[in-house]
Amino acid sequence: MQKIDGNAISNMMLESLKNDIHAMRPVIAALFAGDDPSTLSYIKSKIKKGEKSGITVKLVQMESSCEEDIFLNQLEELNHDSSVHGIIVEKPLPPQISIKKIASLINPRKDIDCMSSENNGRLITDDFIIAPSTAMAVINALKFEGIKYESKKVSIIGRSEIVGKPLSLLFLSKNCGNATTTVLHSKSSCIKEETRRSDIIVAAIGNPSFVTRDYIGDNKPVLIDVGINYLNNKIVGDIDPECYEKSSAYTPVPGGIGPITVATLFENLIKLKQNYA
Ligand SMILES: NC(=O)c1ccc[n+]([C@@H]2O[C@H](COP(=O)([O-])OP(=O)(O)OC[C@H]3O[C@@H](n4cnc5c(N)ncnc54)[C@H](OP(=O)(O)O)[C@@H]3O)[C@@H](O)[C@H]2O)c1
Incomplete structure (x- = not known):
């Protein structure tokens, strides 16, 4: 299985933004x-x-x-x-x-983490300029790693306004997603049944090691861990590291989605400047 190096992706993104930032x-x-x-x-x-x-x-x-x-x-x-x-x-x-x-x-022109009604509304109508940085960081991780998600089955656990919900719209988008997307939350039944049939599993819950081996099918899915939890003075994710060996690729915590989120925030700044200028 492939470890997705968030720090390396973040550095590549910042390198590609260098000239725009300098200007x-x-x-x-x-x-x-x-x-x-x-x-x-x-x-x-x-x-x-x-x-x-x-x-x-x-x-x-x-x-x-x-x-x-x-x-x-x-x-x-x-x-x-x-x-x-x-x-x-x-x-x-x-x-x-x-x-x-x-x-x-x-x-909205300065709203680099996509909080405004205008920038968020554009996600619904699929003419978005930016998306909330953590949600877009997940897409950036997959793109940089060359992992295809069009027509794949994606399960997202978590439906917050900053991660799960906007990410579901990005995966559904005709412009950037075209995945078949299921959003799961605390009132969902059969979460394991959904995740076990998924090609990509995203955990954005805020519950240490919530996703255990029994949530993963035998199809070698991609595991994306958005969770940042503080446990015994350590940062841990929402996915138990024991799951990694059942995956084809995974984002670690720390060093996965976190650093890509910061680079995506800076990318949003440049996108807003270029599109609203
Ligand atoms: N990497 C980064 O840069 C970054 C950025 C932002 C957040 N995070 C981390 O990502 C995690 C999620 O953040 P958030 O802001 O989206 O959290 P949030 O607003 O608390 O949302 C958590 C979501 O998880 C769902 N959930 C909670 N318990 C569940 C359960 N037992 N089964 C299924 N779903 C459950 C909740 O369902 P309900 O809607 O039904 O309550 C909710 O939709 C946190 O660990 C946070 O620290 C990381």
């Missing part, structure tokens, strides 16, 4: 309310990767108790700040801040 000298604002250590560490990794690639990622950190109006005013300021080319609103958000209000307020 643009972009600045991304990561807007965040709170002090959740895992989110801050994820933002730091984006700052570091940005530095290496010629992109300035600046953290705009607000108090977790910050009122919704204040947070939305800050977002509006970034919308109008001509020195800022891309905005990411980092999750989790505190409960008083409505994600729906952010979706309608964030400037």
Whole structure:
């Protein structure tokens, strides 16, 4: 079985974006309310990767108790700040801040993680410019690895707005997918029956080693693990590593979809610039 090296794919993607990044000298604002250590560490990794690639990622950190109006005013300021080319609103958000209000307020031209109603709506009508970075990172992983998914049976476990749902639309898309797609979630029955018949299994659940060997058929599927879980001071995925030997290819955790997601975020920045210019 083939290990899909997310760091190598991320480096190749950044190399291909180098000239566009150099010409643009972009600045991304990561807007965040709170002090959740895992989110801050994820933002730091984006700052570091940005530095290496010629992109300035600046953290705009607000108090977790910050009122919704204040947070939305800050977002509006970034919308109008001509020195800022891309905005990411980092999750989790505190409960008083409505994600729906952010979706309608964030400037679609700066919305590099595809939160806006406009950019998300384009996924439904299949004329999208960008997609949420983690969902598109899965497609990028398969493309870079030369793994065909047209007409294949894909099972996605998880239906979140940032991963499972948009990924199902990408796999269904006539322009980039054409796969037969099943989306599974916590109320699904027969998850194993679906995954055991699948050519590609994507796990985006947030449950350490949820997918065990009995979820995998004898057809050597491709296993894509989106999960990032902290367990005993270690990062582990949603797929038990014991499954790998039953696959034809797999993404490890860490070092799989995570680094590709950051490169995809930077790719989204360039795509928005080129298509909305
Ligand atoms: N690699 C990256 O860059 C990256 C980026 C984002 C997220 N992640 C990771 O990906 C994972 C998923 O993130 P998310 O934001 O999509 O999570 P989420 O919003 O919590 O969604 C989790 C999904 O899993 C489903 N689920 C939960 N328990 C299940 C069960 N027992 N059986 C079947 N489905 C179940 C939920 O179903 P219901 O809808 O029915 O509740 C939900 O649709 C997390 O580990 C997160 O840290 C990684």
